[in-house]
Every structure is written in structure tokens, then in C-alpha cells.
Amino acid sequence: MSHHEDLRRTALYEEHVRLGGKMVPFAGFWMPVQFEGIAREHQRVRQAVGLFDVSHMGEVVFRGPRAREVVQRLTTNDVGSVAPGKAVYTPVCLPHGGIVDDMIFYKVSDTEWFVCVNASNREKDVRWFLEQARGDCEVLDLSDDYSQIAVQGPKAPELLSRIFGSGVSQMKPFTFVKTAWRGVEVLLATTGYTGERGGEVYVPHRIASDLWRELLDQGRDLDVAPIGLGARDSLRLEMKYCLYGNDIDETTTPLEANLAWTVKLQKGDFIGRDALVRQQEEGLKRLLVSFVVEGKGIPRHGYAIRAGGAEVGHVTSGTLSPTLGVPVGLGYVARPHDAPGSVISIDAKGIREFPARVQAALLEKR
Amino acid sequence: MSVPKDYRFTESHEWLKTEEENVVTIGITEWAVEKLGDIVSVDLPRVGDEVEKGEAIGLVDSQKASSEVFAPVSGVVIEVNEILNDDLNVLMSDPYEEGWLVRIEVEDQEQIDELMTADDYEELLGKLEDEEA
Numbered sequence: 001m002s003h004h005e006d007l008r009r010t011a012l013y014e015e016h017v018r019l020g021g022k023m024v025p026f027a028g029f030w031m032p033v034q035f036e037g038i039a040r041e042h043q044r045v046r047q048a049v050g051l052f053d054v055s056h057m058g059e060v061v062f063r064g065p066r067a068r069e070v071v072q073r074l075t076t077n078d079v080g081s082v083a084p085g086k087a088v089y090t091p092v093c094l095p096h097g098g099i100v101d102d103m104i105f106y107k108v109s110d111t112e113w114f115v116c117v118n119a120s121n122r123e124k125d126v127r128w129f130l131e132q133a134r135g136d137c138e139v140l141d142l143s144d145d146y147s148q149i150a151v152q153g154p155k156a157p158e159l160l161s162r163i164f165g166s167g168v169s170q171m172k173p174f175t176f177v178k179t180a181w182r183g184v185e186v187l188l189a190t191t192g193y194t195g196e197r198g199g200e201v202y203v204p205h206r207i208a209s210d211l212w213r214e215l216l217d218q219g220r221d222l223d224v225a226p227i228g229l230g231a232r233d234s235l236r237l238e239m240k241y242c243l244y245g246n247d248i249d250e251t252t253t254p255l256e257a258n259l260a261w262t263v264k265l266q267k268g269d270f271i272g273r274d275a276l277v278r279q280q281e282e283g284l285k286r287l288l289v290s291f292v293v294e295g296k297g298i299p300r301h302g303y304a305i306r307a308g309g310a311e312v313g314h315v316t317s318g319t320l321s322p323t324l325g326v327p328v329g330l331g332y333v334a335r336p337h338d339a340p341g342s343v344i345s346i347d348a349k350g351i352r353e354f355p356a357r358v359q360a361a362l363l364e365k366r
Numbered sequence: 367m368s369v370p371k372d373y374r375f376t377e378s379h380e381w382l383k384t385e386e387e388n389v390v391t392i393g394i395t396e397w398a399v400e401k402l403g404d405i406v407s408v409d410l411p412r413v414g415d416e417v418e419k420g421e422a423i424g425l426v427d428s429q430k431a432s433s434e435v436f437a438p439v440s441g442v443v444i445e446v447n448e449i450l451n452d453d454l455n456v457l458m459s460d461p462y463e464e465g466w467l468v469r470i471e472v473e474d475q476e477q478i479d480e481l482m483t484a485d486d487y488e489e490l491l492g493k494l495e496d497e498e499a
Contacts, residue, residue, distance in 0.1 A: 004497070037404065038429045230430050296407040298427040320406050320429055349434065351425050352409045 010055035011147045011208035019226050026229060027119035029056040034228035041231035042322040045194055049153035050227035051215055058122035059146045059202065060129060062113045064137030071105060071113050073271060074132055076254055078264040079105035079113065087174040087191050090262050091254045092128070093272030097279060098250035099257070101125050102242060104191055106176050114187065116148070116202075118244045132271065147208035149201045151215060152235075155222040156198025162218045163211075164188055168199070181211060193232065195239035195363065234319045238363045240290050240330065246301055247288060247316040247330050255279055256332065257288045286313060287338040289358045292328050297346065297354035299329030304347040305337075312337050315346060321362065328362050367396060367491055370462050374438070374478060375487035381462065382438045382481060385469070390478065392438060393466040394426065394457075397491055402428035405454050410435075410468055415443045417470065419477055424467060426457075435467060439477040445469040 008029050016023060021032030032053065035041060044050050062071050072080040077090035084107050092100045101121040106114040117125045122143055129139045151160055157169040164179055168188070171177070176189035187202040203211055216224055233243065240258070242248045248257045255263065255276055263276055293299060299318030304311050318329035329346070337344055342358040369375070374382045379398035383391045399405070409425040417423045417437040424435035446468050449456055457465035472478065482490070 033430070034403075039404070234429075296427075297409070297425075298407065298432055300432045320427075348409070348425055348432070349422060351422050351434065 010053055011205040012053040012055060012149075012212055015209055015212050016053065016226065021226065021228060024229075027056050029119065031056060032226065032228040034230045035226050038228070038230035038234060039322040041225070041227045042234050044223065044225055045153045045196055045227055045231065045235055046323055047154065048223035049151065049155040049159050049198065049219055050225060050231070051212065051219075052150040052152065052227050052232055053147075053212075054150050054200070054232075055147040055205075055208065056119035057148055058117040058119060058125065058141070058143040059148075060115045060117060060126060061140045061142055062115065062129070062133070062137055063111060063140070065111055067111050067113060067137035070133045070137045070139075072267065073269070074129065075105065076264065076270060076272060076276070077105075077262040078267040079107065081267065082107055084109050085175055085177065087176055087189055089174075091248070091257075091259060092125070093254065093270075093276070094250060095271055095275065097253040097255075097272045097275035099244070099248045099252060099254060100128055100250065102244055102248060102259075104189075106187070106189060108178075114202075116200075120245060145204060146202050147205050149203070149208070149212060149215065150192055150194075150198070151201065152192045152194040152196045152198040152227075154197060155219070155224075156196065159215060159219040159222055159224060160188070160199055160201075163214060171199075173197075182207065186211075193241055194235040195241070195365075196235075231322075233317075234322055237317050237319050237328065237330065238321055238323055240362060242288070242330075243317060252288075252332070253279060255284055256286055284335065286332045286334050288316065288330060288332055289338045290328065290330050290360075290362050291344060291356040291358045292324070292326055292362070293346065293354055293356045295354055296327070297348060297352060298327045299331070299346045299356070300348070303349065305331050305333055306345045306347055306353070307333075307337050307342070311347075312344065323363060329356070333358070367488075369395065369484050369487055369491075371484045373462070373484060374481035375484070375490075376436065376438045376481060377490065378434075378436050380436060380438050382478065383466075384478065388472050388475070389444070389469060390439065390441075390472055391466045391469050392435075393461055394433075394435060395487075396461050397494075398426075398433065399458055399461045399465075402426060402431055402433055404429045405458055408450050408454060408457065408467070410446045410450070411443050413443055413446060417441060417443060437470070438481055439470065439472050440474060441470040441472045443468050444471050 161168040303315040305313040313333035315331040422434040
């Protein structure tokens, strides 16, 4: 906490301060944790539209005639076979199946992929990419060149189309285009981390604050406002989206983390494939589940999960769900306690234990 | 941020007020309350529970974090603040009076003298604020 002088500021730092953002250290940056309050910001994104500064995220480009081989080797999902203009969410694994990071691959062409990685893993990821690319293609860390603004909520497509043209509302989820704003190239993707419609815009720093202000301006009648990291976390948690470092890390595999849909064994060899095949054959011993607390008590990362008196797992994320009005969480549990309806209890550091029920999903698919 | 002069404090942001010989009231400080933000639930020990100095005896949950309440002294819980079952706002609006947490019958008066004075605690808060600036 005392090394704050090393923290970096995003190109939008001044905007956040001006708008009353409460700034906190996060992944090496000063980031806004909240503006008007986590619950209100959360509801705004579920009901209208919110803006997130996610410029702390890293951007990496793979380029070259053999880039496809490299990205296919690195990822568990099939980021290579999709058409240009598609975005693919994927884990990147170690040989033993543990997750190095989870990220989105944007296929620009058959020889180029633009990748968005977690801020806290940027350096580790780039090292891993370079090591595994073995010189077969260019690997460029462009994190210092890009700001990123996420525009999320049911009214986000309307807001984005006011700025970037009416074509935006016709874009399918997980696609992207390179377009221009005020003569500057931007990458506009219909991706996000909230479960709502909308997109993420990658722009050079020099236009970031102009675009931010324009979004607030053009979205005034849509009830747009800035959203902090606090609501970003509760929004993703309600959708059961994993947060690296909390729900997934190098000790968890995509299969355990309920990300089997991102593991494409048929695409050919990739790093971690053998381990994942083995794990699947042997059967999973634990699974990441979502659960709803029955009563009060907020589950937190690291709390033990019990069933029938025995410890059967641990909590990885938890919050009071602003949408449901009840505490919810994610955690790993041993089978068969992963079955929806299973009754578990959350042990808050021995101070208290409260009951919860495993639920297949927390919110319906939006 | 000013703190009540006749209270004692801990580094983990609990306060202690001596009510009468051997009976103290315990709560969490305004600084702790502000750090937590919107408090959504509070868990307290039961009347009759024996608590050890330094032991986690309660839990305060906010939207963004959960914070343990550590016993500043050893003793027996003789009363808990029932108001908090219905109204957590008093904890946020008046942490030093109406928002108290538990009353404890103290075993060893010397443990009270070992706690920080108001001046010590204000100094600690000053340091924490400097670190944040």
C-alpha cells in the first residue's frame, strides 16, 4: 500500500477524478472502484448502459505466416479456424493443464490475431507467448499503446451506433470491426464481461478522453454513467464469468472451472491437451459451481465450503447480488456436491457458518 | 477524522469504552466503517460467549469486503447490540455510540491499558491517510 508512487494512470484518470470516481490501486494502476455506489452502478448496467475504463488490460498481437500455428498451440479453444472478424474467449494452459490466463483472441486475418489479456498477467503472458512462439511469428506487446473502453447494457448498442454508425446494432456477439472515429482507427468489438449487450472499444490513448466524453454526451438521454471495478466484479460474478486470480489460476484447469466449452480437443495438439484428456478420462474430482446463500452472510474468497460436516471445497468469489438481492458466490466443490440443488454451508473463517444451495446459474442468460 | 478522547483503540480499528469497573463496550471505528462502505450484514457473538483478546469474534460484511472484528480484550460477552439486527444504518451513521457491537465483562484490566489511546490512534490514521495520498 505504500508504493503508490509506482502506480500508473490510464489516459482516463482525470476523467474519473472529475466524475467523482473513488480511485484505488489495481493491477499496477489507479483505477476507479466506484462512482455513485456499486449497487446503483450495477443496476444501471443491467437496465440502461454504463462505461468502463478497462485500459489496464493488456493487448498483444500475433502476426506472421505461421501465426496460426502459434496461436493454436497456445490456446485450448479453436481461435484459428474461425473467420476473420470473430472474437474467441479462451484459456491458455500450462502443460499440466493449469491456466496461465484467460483472454479474448480477435482474429484479424489468417496471419494476425489481436489479443486482450488480464492486466495482472500481462508480463507473464508475454513471456509465455514468446517462449512458446519460438520465433515462429511476431509477438508484439502493444499494451502501452491502447486505451480500452467497455460500453455495456441493454442500451449500449444504441449508444455505440450513435457514435460509430447504425451498423453496430446489427453486429453479432463476439465479432469485431476495425473502424474509424474522427479519422483515427479503432477496434470495435461486441465483447464484454457483464452478460449484457454492448461492446469494447480499443483506441489509441490520445483520443481516449475525447471518446469517453462523447459517449457520456451522446448517451445522456439513455442514462449512461461511468462504472467502477466494484460493479464490474458483481456483474461478472452474477454471470458466473471467471476472474483470474480468484476463480481460476495455474492450479485449476479449464475443465474444473466449468470451461469445458472452451476446450476443443478435436482442433489438434495444443499445450495442456494431454493433461486435459487425462483429466477427463479419470473424471473430474472437483468443479467450479455457483451458489446462492440462504439467509445472510457474504461468501468471500478463501472461505471453506462444507457439506455434512466435512470440508468439500472453498469459495473463490462472492458478493451480495444487486440483481437478486441475496448473497451469491462461486467456489470449487468435490463431486457429487456440484449437482444443482446440493446443500452446502459456507464457513466464514470459523466465526460463522451459513447455508447455501448450489445453482446451475445465478441469472438467466441475458 | 476526530476520535472520542476517552476511548481506547486497536490497530485493527476496534474501539473500547470503559462503562464501569470491568465492563467495556466494543465497536468498530468510523475509519473502519468508511473503508467498508455500504454495510449489509453484521455477525456478533452470543451473550455468554467467552472471548480471547485478539480472537475474531464477529464479522462485518459490506458490498465490497468482509472485515473481522477482533476482541480487544479477553472476557465474557454480557450484551450484544440488538438494534443491529434491524437497522445497520446506526453502525454507519454513529459508530462510536448507537452503533456499538458488544459489551464485555473484562478479566484483566491491564489489557485495556495496553490498547492505543485516542492520540495514538489519531496518529495511526494520519499515517494511513498519508499512505493513501
